[in-house]
Amino acid sequence: MFWIKFFNWKKIVFFFLSAISLLGCKIEPTIAPVLANLNRGVNLGDAVLVSNAPQFNLIEVSSIYNDELIKNKNIPRPTIISNYNLKDYVKVLQVVNEKTSFNLSFSWKVTNHKYVMAAIFKDIIQIKENKISNKEAIVWSWNSTEKDIGQVKYSDGKITTLDKDGLFAYSDVKEGLKAGNYVWAVWAWDNNGINIIASSREFPFIVK
Numbered sequence: 001m002f003w004i005k006f007f008n009w010k011k012i013v014f015f016f017l018s019a020i021s022l023l024g025c026k027i028e029p030t031i032a033p034v035l036a037n038l039n040r041g042v043n044l045g046d047a048v049l050v051s052n053a054p055q056f057n058l059i060e061v062s063s064i065y066n067d068e069l070i071k072n073k074n075i076p077r078p079t080i081i082s083n084y085n086l087k088d089y090v091k092v093l094q095v096v097n098e099k100t101s102f103n104l105s106f107s108w109k110v111t112n113h114k115y116v117m118a119a120i121f122k123d124i125i126q127i128k129e130n131k132i133s134n135k136e137a138i139v140w141s142w143n144s145t146e147k148d149i150g151q152v153k154y155s156d157g158k159i160t161t162l163d164k165d166g167l168f169a170y171s172d173v174k175e176g177l178k179a180g181n182y183v184w185a186v187w188a189w190d191n192n193g194i195n196i197i198a199s200s201r202e203f204p205f206i207v208k
Contacts, residue, residue: 036195040127041202044073044092048125048185049132049199059186059200061108065094070201077202081123081181084204094205101176101207102154106184110150111198113188118142118152119160120177120184125202136162139182140173148188177207 036053047058061067069092078084084093096104106118123137142157154177158170187199 036130036197038127038130038196040077040125041199042076044075044077044089044201045071046077046201047199048077048202049127049187049196051196051199053190053195053197055197057111057198059108059111059188059198061106061186061200061203065106065203065205067201067203070203078124081121081183081204084181084183085206089204092204094203096177096205096207098176098179098207102173104154104177105151106154106186107151108186108200111148111188113148113198114144114146114191115189115193116144116148116186117188118157118184118186120182122180122182124183125185135168138168139177141168141170179208181206 036051039050041047041050047056050056073092075088078086078089083089108118118141119138120140121134121137122139123134125132125137126134138160140154140157141160142152155173157173159173161169161171163169181204183202183204185200185202187196189195190197
């Protein structure tokens with residue numbers, strides 16, 4: 001293998017790059033994807049996850065979740081979930097029977113995005129450093145990795161918890177939700193799974 005030792009590989013690389021330059025070619029640097037700023041919508045009528053990603057869209061949901069009422073509410077979103085029981089918010093609070101909560105279903109206008117997630121939280125959705133910061137509040141979730149189908153049954157999703165390492169752990173749905181206050185929302189990422197580019201409003205409901 002004498003010829004490998006004979007050549008100066010640094011010079012070869014230099015001449016190769018010089019030739020590319022003389023031919024009018026250009027080597028593009030690797031560009032890291034930009035993470036769009038993510039914030040929490042201020043008012044009830046705002047999308048719960050607000051991003052400055054290009055062409056950000058509001059996901060509209062079925063009117064049975066009081067979307068018509070919520071979208072006209074220009075009052076601040078509650079800072080704690082129990083405030084949804086107060087008179088300023090109670091009109092938008094959906095009531096679910098604990099005995100029939102297993103039969104819950106969620107529907108929204110199809111987004112045509114590949115990566116979509118719907119989730120139920122036991123607290124209001126909170127944002128910090130461009131991400132959902134209270135992921136421990138997620139009790140149920142559903143993910144699409146192929147295409148958005150615009151609807152999902154509670155039984156189609158997964159019970160969602162955090163393991164000891166702070167990672168999501170999933171298990172099959174075997175029973176309905178326990179009594180208490182919840183919110184749900186649906187959102188979508190771009191094709192790279194980096195930026196949230198669409199989100200619904202936050203929809204409160206109470207199981208009792």
